[in-house]
Amino acid sequence: MDCCQTVSHLKGSLCCQLLLFFIWLSSFQDAVALDTVFEQSYVPTMPELAKPPSSGIFGPIEISPAVIPHYPDPDEPFPPMYPTFPTRYEPVLTGKCPVKFSAISSIMDKTASDCSQPLAALVGNVICCPQLSSLIRIFQGLYSFNSAKLVLQNSVASDCFTDIISILASRGANSTIPTLCSVKSSNLTGGSCPVQDVNTFEKTVNTSRLLEACTTVDPLKECCRPICQPAIMDAALQISGKQLTLDENKNLVGEPNHIDTLSDCKGVVYAYLSRKLSPDVVNTAFRILSACKVNKVCPLDFKQPLEVIKACRNVAAPSPSCCSSLNTYIAGIQKQMLITNRQAIICATVFGSVLRKGGVMTNIYDLCDVDLKDFSIQAAYGQQGCLLRSLPADVMFDNSTGFSFTCDLSDNIAAPWPSSSSISSVSLCGPEMSLPALPTSETFKNPGCRCGGELKFLVPIISFLVFGTLLY
Structure with missing residues (x-):
């Protein structure tokens, strides 16, 4: 001692x-x-090792926090301050988002805590942004239960995204996390991916193989001997209409349209997993995949x-x-x-x-x-x-x-x-x-x-x- x-x-x-x-x-x-x-x-x-991956292949969405906190001038005296804690309040919602957020309340709370106002920038790359990314995908899966669509229309996506950020802020999250984590409402829309509904997805993809690979993701093995990641990539390639292997995908560097489509289709795959798996299970899986990504770069x-x-x-x-x-x-x-x-x-x-x-x-x-x-x-x-x-x-x-x-x-x-x-x-x-x-x-x-x-x-x-x- x-x-x-x-x-x-x-x-x-x-x-x-x-x-x-x-x-x-x-x-x-x-x-x-x-x-x-x-x-x-x-x-x-x-x-190149110090730069974040350009295509977001290893995580639900690109995680590239750019906001670093600036500390106060050490020569200025501090006013009296005492410990205070976040006060929950009822957020003002748009009323146009057709989703019951109570179904993912525990995930919302976890995200608000991980992106808490005083710490979001300090833990953004490792904790906050991966969890926010996971929440966005889980929300897409929740939305699909009522619409049979794995993506949102632009206007609905904007309203729902606003509500998500408002709810998180009401639970203590930093309101700047969209900028911090490079997340926007368009991440909910599916972008240029040609397959965006559940029926077409299930006709195109071997969903049994996808679910088997990603229902249980081993945190110690996935990053080095991946099972879920190749299954997600394969499903994204199928629905994108590009019959390429992961190795062949390396040749797509410099072709932004192909890369964007593939990234958008990966978002659709994540949404489908969120629809089929429980929020806690899929959140754990997505966080592990994000960890594989963020631990590859400085x-x-x-x-x-x-x-x-x-x-x-x-x-x-x-x-x-x-x-x-x-x-x-x-x-x-x-x-x-x-x-x-x-x-x-x-x-x-x-x-x-x-x-x-x-x-x-x-x-x-x-x-x-x-x-x-x-x-x-x-x-x-x-x-x-x-x-x-x-x-x-x-x-x-x-x-x-x-x-x-x-x-x-x-x-x-x-x-x-x-x-x-x-x-x-x-x-x-x-x-x-x-x-x-x-x-x-x-x-x-x-x-x-x-x-x-x-x-x-x-x-x-x-x-x-x-x-x-x-x-x-």
């Missing part, structure tokens, strides 16, 4: 307790706001690391100036968003390749003690980072403690340094799918208790500050 009494001991160790981070601003007289996110005057051409924005390259280009041993420059740069990255452990591996590799391309040949991650969790949001005055697990996660809400999410403390491991300045892929499947080995007591760079466990962030909605005290 004594080894976990101070936050400074957490760096380089695994703590045996479930740590609870409270952000009660009224309890802190010395809390300091996080610095404003660095302005990006120059954005380098990053490896969602962080990197600015050109000129100062880091200048300070670290010729170092061969620990250098205070190099490590100071690197830590300052990484401090800017840490203000962007929460990422998963697998995303952190990709981000560290991508950033390292940029440094190598600039002439930094030495593994400065090792020299400067940079861990995977250093690439995600930090808490406790920057001494402890939080990486989410690669499996689908949710934000939890409690009336007494506020919003919380579970961090993975098994990733107290060194960030991987790339072997070259040019990378085309980072495989996390097959023999490489396991994360790097955990440090042992002999390899700890800093003292601490050698224990496993999880870290739980609790975030009352009073602010974006990620400071806190430790409770045992």
Whole structure:
């Protein structure tokens, strides 16, 4: 227990307790706001790995949050603030959406919690946007029960989409999530897909095979040895009229009309699955498919690391100036968003390749003690980072403690340094799918208790500050 009494001991160790981070601003007289996110005057051409997939093949819809929160000026005094919690209210609906939302009330609540007002931008890429995407598809399935159509007409889609966002906002969700997650009413319409009704769909697609493949999606196997994803792709190809295999689909790059049609038809397939499976079952399946997608890329924005390259280009041993420059740069990255452990591996590799391309040949991650969790949001005055697990996660809400999410403390491991300045892929499947080995007591760079466990962030909605005290 004594080894976990101070936050400074957490760096380089695994703590045996479930740590609870409270952000009660009224309890802190010395809390300091996080610095404003660095302005990006120059954005380098990053490896393709750092860019989101263009076709949305691995998820219900494209998940590309572009809104990063800007924190208040640390020099300005804070007004008195106390913990407050979302108040549910009756939303003003259009009255033109022919769907009883009560049938998916639990999914609506989950989405509102995952996209809660103070956290939506911080967890958008990993938690909020995948859940919102799933809700949109589940809603399409619900709509089809009364219409025999798997898509909505444009006018109805607009009214229903407005109602969905209003209901979510009334339950505490951030009203900006359509922009954050690049979701709009047209996602409900089926776009250019030629098959949009249930009867034609069932005559065209082997629905038994589709349902068998996607009723139970294995979260540990689907991303590397997919079963549901190929079935969805095959069904989308059939209803799109393009008899191509998944490998042949690679040749469609550069033909936006074909890609758009295929993406629209995938939306119809998702809607059909939502019609046939229970909301909870299909929500779990869609979230796993989205996790497969988001864990393939680094969602962080990197600015050109000129100062880091200048300070670290010729170092061969620990250098205070190099490590100071690197830590300052990484401090800017840490203000962007929460990422998963697998995303952190990709981000560290991508950033390292940029440094190598600039002439930094030495593994400065090792020299400067940079861990995977250093690439995600930090808490406790920057001494402890939080990486989410690669499996689908949710934000939890409690009336007494506020919003919380579970961090993975098994990733107290060194960030991987790339072997070259040019990378085309980072495989996390097959023999490489396991994360790097955990440090042992002999390899700890800093003292601490050698224990496993999880870290739980609790975030009352009073602010974006990620400071806190430790409770045992």
